[in-house]
Amino acid sequence: WAEGLLVFYEVFKFLEEALERHKDSLIGDLLIPGMQRTRAFEEDLSHYLGQEWKQDYSVRPEVENYLEHLRNLEERQPYLLVAYVYHLYMGLFSGGQILRAKKMMSLSSVSTSEGNNVTAYENTTIGSLKKQLKGAINEFAENIDRELRQEILEEGINVFKLNNTIIASVKGVDEVLRRRLLKLLIAVILLIILFLFSWGYFREEHSASQQTDKIINVEL
Numbered sequence: 001w002a003e004g005l006l007v008f009y010e011v012f013k014f015l016e017e018a019l020e021r022h023k024d025s026l027i028g029d030l031l032i033p034g035m036q037r038t039r040a041f042e043e044d045l046s047h048y049l050g051q052e053w054k055q056d057y058s059v060r061p062e063v064e065n066y067l068e069h070l071r072n073l074e075e076r077q078p079y080l081l082v083a084y085v086y087h088l089y090m091g092l093f094s095g096g097q098i099l100r101a102k103k104m105m106s107l108s109s110v111s112t113s114e115g116n117n118v119t120a121y122e123n124t125t126i127g128s129l130k131k132q133l134k135g136a137i138n139e140f141a142e143n144i145d146r147e148l149r150q151e152i153l154e155e156g157i158n159v160f161k162l163n164n165t166i167i168a169s170v171k172g173v174d175e176v177l178r179r180r181l182l183k184l185l186i187a188v189i190l191l192i193i194l195f196l197f198s199w200g201y202f203r204e205e206h207s208a209s210q211q212t213d214k215i216i217n218v219e220l
Contacts (some may be wrong), residue, residue, distance in 0.1 A: 002048035005118060007166040008088075009041040010063050014070050015085055022078050026140050030085050032132045034124040037092065040117035047115040062169040066162045073155070079140075079148060083155040086137060087163075092119070093126050 016038050019031040045053050059067070073080045121129065141149065 001115075002045065003170045004167075005041055005044055005048070006057075007060070007063055007170055009038075009045065010059055010067055011070070011084075011166075012041060012088065013038045014067055015081060015088065018070070018074050018078065018081055019085070021074075025078070026143055027079060027082060027085075029136045030082065030133070030140065032129055032136065034121060035089060035129055035133065037118055040120070043117045044115050060166075060169055062166045066166055069158065069162060077148075077151070079144065080152055080155045082137070082140065083152050083159050086133070087156065087159045089133060090130065093130055 016031060016036050019027060022028055023031075070081065070084065
């Protein structure tokens with residue numbers, strides 16, 4: 001569990017810092033209040049690895065490659081980070097709850113609150129966070145062009161590849177679990193693809209409707 005937290009900690013931290021850096025842009029509204037996970041990751045890692053875990057901590061090569069890719073995206077076109085925000089947070093909202101439940105069932109300790117901060121959300125619900133994030137994504141989609149939507153769609157494939165790479169670096173992850181995680185990642189990527197195609201369809205329908213209204217008004 002701690003190893004899994006460790007490989008995704010830097011990724012979530014980067015995305016949240018990037019959204020903060022671009023808070024005055026179109027993606028500024030994607031970091032929903034209560035959604036941030038950086039501090040929760042650090043609290044859980046302190047629980048499992050000790051309070052001084054950062055002293056001997058170094059980012060593993062697979063994660064560093066992931067971060068380098070994200071840095072390049074932010075420099076070239078920060079809006080492409082949307083693919084990562086949507087995939088990772090939606091995955092944590094849904095899959096994280098399943099993992100949390102399984103983990104709690106395996107604990108012999110009476111207390112189940114410690115070490116579970118990443119999958120715990122105070123003063124809000126998972127359903128509410130999902131709804132708000134989807135709403136923010138939809139609003140973002142209304143303000144980008146078709147070419148950018150296509151780029152985000154294509155970047156979704158890299159989300160899958162990079163996540164699979166860092167998962168494979170976790171000690172103790174056997175082949176069966178990797179295949180299951182792979183299937184989960186594929187399912188989420190397909191959802192992303194469907195979602196992005198929906199952007200294009202509804203945007204084109206909306207534009208066509210507006211154009212038709214203009215023609216009718218001219219004829220009248």
